[in-house]
Amino acid sequence: xxxxxxxxxxxxxxxxxxxxxxxxxxxxxxxxxxxxxxxxxxxxxxxxxxxxxxxxxxxxxxxxxxxxxxxxxxxxxxxxxxxxxxxxxxxxxxxxxxxxxxxxxxxxxxxxxxxxxxxxxxxxxxxxxxxxxxxxxxxxxxxxxxxxxxxxxxxxxxxxxxxx
Amino acid sequence: xxxxxxxxxxxxxxxxxxxxxxxxxxxxxxxxxxxxxxxxxxxxxxxxxxxxxxxxxxxxxxxxxxxxxxxxxxxxxxxxxxxxxxxxxxxxxxxxxxxxxxxxxxxxxxxxxxxxxxxxxxxxxxxxxxxxxxxxxxxxxxxxxxxxxxxxxxxxxxxxxxxxxxxxxxxxxxxxxxxxxxxxxxxxxxxxxxxxxxxxxxxxxxxxxxxxxxxxxxxxxxxxxxxxxxxxxxxxxxxxxxxxxxxxxxxxxxxxxxxxxxxxxxxxxxxxxxxxxxxxxxxxxxxxxxxxxxxxxxxxxxxxxxxxxxxxxxxxxxxxxxxxxxxxxxxxxxxxxxxxxxxxxxxxxxxxxxxxxxxxxxxxxxxxxxxxxxxxxxxxxxxxxxxxxxxxxxxxxxxxxxxxxxxxxxxxxxxxxxxxxxxxxxxxxxxxxxxxxxxxxxxxxxxxxxxxxxxxxxxxxxxxxxxxxxxxxxxxxxxxxxxxxxxxxxxxxxxxxxxxxxxxxxxxxx
Numbered sequence: 001x002x003x004x005x006x007x008x009x010x011x012x013x014x015x016x017x018x019x020x021x022x023x024x025x026x027x028x029x030x031x032x033x034x035x036x037x038x039x040x041x042x043x044x045x046x047x048x049x050x051x052x053x054x055x056x057x058x059x060x061x062x063x064x065x066x067x068x069x070x071x072x073x074x075x076x077x078x079x080x081x082x083x084x085x086x087x088x089x090x091x092x093x094x095x096x097x098x099x100x101x102x103x104x105x106x107x108x109x110x111x112x113x114x115x116x117x118x119x120x121x122x123x124x125x126x127x128x129x130x131x132x133x134x135x136x137x138x139x140x141x142x143x144x145x146x147x148x149x150x151x152x153x154x155x156x157x158x159x160x161x162x163x164x
Numbered sequence: 165x166x167x168x169x170x171x172x173x174x175x176x177x178x179x180x181x182x183x184x185x186x187x188x189x190x191x192x193x194x195x196x197x198x199x200x201x202x203x204x205x206x207x208x209x210x211x212x213x214x215x216x217x218x219x220x221x222x223x224x225x226x227x228x229x230x231x232x233x234x235x236x237x238x239x240x241x242x243x244x245x246x247x248x249x250x251x252x253x254x255x256x257x258x259x260x261x262x263x264x265x266x267x268x269x270x271x272x273x274x275x276x277x278x279x280x281x282x283x284x285x286x287x288x289x290x291x292x293x294x295x296x297x298x299x300x301x302x303x304x305x306x307x308x309x310x311x312x313x314x315x316x317x318x319x320x321x322x323x324x325x326x327x328x329x330x331x332x333x334x335x336x337x338x339x340x341x342x343x344x345x346x347x348x349x350x351x352x353x354x355x356x357x358x359x360x361x362x363x364x365x366x367x368x369x370x371x372x373x374x375x376x377x378x379x380x381x382x383x384x385x386x387x388x389x390x391x392x393x394x395x396x397x398x399x400x401x402x403x404x405x406x407x408x409x410x411x412x413x414x415x416x417x418x419x420x421x422x423x424x425x426x427x428x429x430x431x432x433x434x435x436x437x438x439x440x441x442x443x444x445x446x447x448x449x450x451x452x453x454x455x456x457x458x459x460x461x462x463x464x465x466x467x468x469x470x471x472x473x474x475x476x477x478x479x480x481x482x483x484x485x486x487x488x489x490x491x492x493x494x495x496x497x498x499x500x501x502x503x504x505x506x507x508x509x510x511x512x513x514x515x516x517x518x519x520x521x522x523x524x525x526x527x528x529x530x531x532x533x534x535x536x537x538x539x540x541x542x543x544x545x546x547x548x549x550x551x552x553x554x555x556x557x558x559x560x561x562x563x564x565x566x567x568x569x570x571x572x573x574x575x576x577x578x579x580x581x582x583x584x585x586x587x588x589x590x591x592x593x594x595x596x597x598x599x600x601x602x603x604x605x606x607x608x609x610x611x612x613x614x615x616x617x618x619x620x621x622x623x624x625x626x627x628x629x630x631x632x633x634x635x636x637x638x639x640x641x642x643x644x645x646x647x648x649x650x651x652x653x654x655x656x657x658x659x660x661x662x663x664x665x666x667x668x669x670x671x672x673x674x
Contacts, residue, residue: 003637007629014633019641031631035638043631054630054639055529055586061636062529062586067593068625069586070632074640102330 003118005061005072006131011073014143058131075119092155093141095132097123103145104156113141114160121157137163167296172491175199175249179181180218181264182254183240184544185560186468187214190252193482202246204239208552213544219247227554233257236267243273246570250274250489252482258558259465260287275510276489277330277465284442286462290333290371292439296459299438301431304450306373312353317372318388321350324374330354332361340364343375376458378610379450380419383463385473386445387484389494394436396429396447397473397481397501402600403609406521411591411614412598413469413474414508418569419451435462444485455611468561471542472507476567491579506572507565510580511593514557517594518622523557526550529587533561536577537570538565549590559590569607570661573599595621 002015008156016022021034033052034077041052051062056074063070077087097103105122114134121132136159145151179202180190187203191214194201203218208227222242225232232330244253247253251268253259260372262283268275277283286292290310297303305324308563309331311317320326321344327376330353332340340361342353354370362368380403388394401417402410420428430445440460446467448460470481479497488494516522531547543560545551551559565581566572580596598604603617610616 001641002306003640005633005636008211010376012633014637015636016641018640022638031634033631033634033638039639041635052635053530053584053586054635055642056639057527057529057587063632063635064584064586065632065635067581067596068628069589070625070629070636072189073638106392117226
């Protein structure tokens with residue numbers, strides 16, 4: 001499965017072979033990371049094993065490796081974020097902001113066909129830009145906000161007509 | 165001990181007029197002495213560590229300090245309502261405000277600190293200079309009184325020799341301060357300093373002194389009781405500064421010889437006596453590269469960096485402040501103090517050291533303190549704490565003790581490596597590199613250390629970017645089970661009974 005993160009404005013992709021470990025064989029020093037039951041992460045480097053600290057908070061993921069700090073923004077694939085009610089997830093045709101904020105960029109308009117994971121809209125909240133992506137394929141039926149408008153978590157930013 | 169005096173008695177209840185790590189520090193001192201504590205908090209601090217630790221906690225207003233932590237009437241009112249007999253001001257906020265010390269006195273509450281008169285004297289840089297000159301304390305060559313006409317400035321400047329420094333009488337924090345390299349720049353600098361001093365302090369009084377090049381910042385901890393005993397508890401070197409703010413402090417200083425220590429210590433005690441000072445304070449000096457020292461100012465409060473003195477002398481300064489304010493004579497370990505080993509403190513700020521020390525706000529999502537031999541953490545935060553925009557961005561202080569300087573440095577680096585805070589940017593990695601730097605190791609610690617050695621610092625995080633991405637993917641893949649995708653949090657919540665159990669007292673049935 002491929003995961004996308006935004007780091008210092010750039011989108012970075014990482015593929016996980018399974019949900020327990022990740023490797024990067026392409027570099028000089030292959031990186032091997034494992035997650036243990038209970039969620040603790042470990043970095044294996046030769047004979048050394050070191051704990052990595054990582055926390056997910058809404059659309060952000062924070063990581064500490066050897067004292068180096070990383071802050072990744074997660075393109076929102078899941079509308080059941082902290083601001084969204086559980087019912088939001090049940091209806092994939094409605095795209096909500098993960099938290100109240102400002103619509104800074106709309107990447108689609110009514111009538112556009114969208115593919116899964118396509119970037120739909122950028123919402124700025126807490127001085128951070130959050131990219132909201134399509135959950136599945138479909139056609140944009142309605143856009144409820146314009147660029148520069150404040151959005152909440154109650155009104156969907158975009159309504160989709162799912163494919164099929 | 166033949167005289168009959170009223171035996172002093174410790175307070176039953178003390179109000180802590182502060183927040184963050186220093187409020188926690190004072191509460192701990194009170195608990196150790198068996199004294200009940202009253203804490204105050206703004207609405208932003210309803211669940212802060214200091215709020216939760218007090219025996220009683222009172223909300224005193226909205227987050228802006230002027231409406232809460234700086235509001236003298238509200239704090240005095242809480243002290244009266246709660247029956248607190250004394251107030252400890254911590255540092256910052258009202259700690260050096262003579263009106264607060266005066267308000268305590270007027271309301272029959274003991275201010276744990278010096279008299280309003282002593283605070284006022286030391287708050288005025290020109291008046292305190294004159295007083296200290298009379299007591300034989302070495303001063304930076306310069307004006308003995310505030311300057312009026314530009315000719316006076318020019319005359320003193322040419323006597324002292326350029327470069328010179330223009331300073332505000334009411335000064336502090338670099339405001340109303342100008343370095344003047346040559347005579348042609350003098351008039352503009354004096355006028356600029358006056359304008360800045362007027363807008364910062366409401367007082368445009370400025371004076372001139374010689375500018376000391378490449379100094380070290382050396383300060384002496386002092387303590388005086390109400391019975392005429394005054395001592396110094398040796399030096400702290402605080403030369404490692406960014407934006408005029410200390411970030412690493414140590415004691416002893418590598419630059420202070422036993423002979424110099426004796427001279428500076430005697431000067432520090434002379435300052436205390438000349439000011440009729442009671443309780444804890446700090447006398448700051450500049451030490452030039454030739455070994456000459458000059459009185460800079462006196463801070464009339466407990467300093468941020470007091471723990472390094474506590475570790476090397478083996479005492480509890482905050483507790484002794486309370487005992488002295490209760491009327492006890494100074495206790496033995498202070499009257500016959502000696503230095504043992506070496507201590508270093510690093511201040512952990514919520515800031516981005518790789519981006520011009522930009523303050524960072526947010527929620528502490530993961531918090532793990534270092535432990536082990538020789539390590540002390542004075543912190544005001546917990547997992548879940550919100551770091552907001554309203555207050556000083558200091559999160560915690562990490563203090564280590566070692567048998568000697570190298571041992572202490574190694575322990576500090578080890579402890580910084582163990583310290584984990586996620587959710588905001590912080591300076592832990594930066595501090596570890598300072599303490600590990602060859603120039604720090606060799607004791608070349610002057611006030612220009614940061615601009616000279618760390619001007620273009622970055623954390624080198626790219627090195628581990630791939631591993632970090634993999635970790636981020638793994639935690640997202642596995643942590644989604646909990647509420648809002650933050651199920652991972654629960655795994656790292658540490659249980660700390662000392663922070664969560666509230667207050668209790670030894671020997672008291674609850």
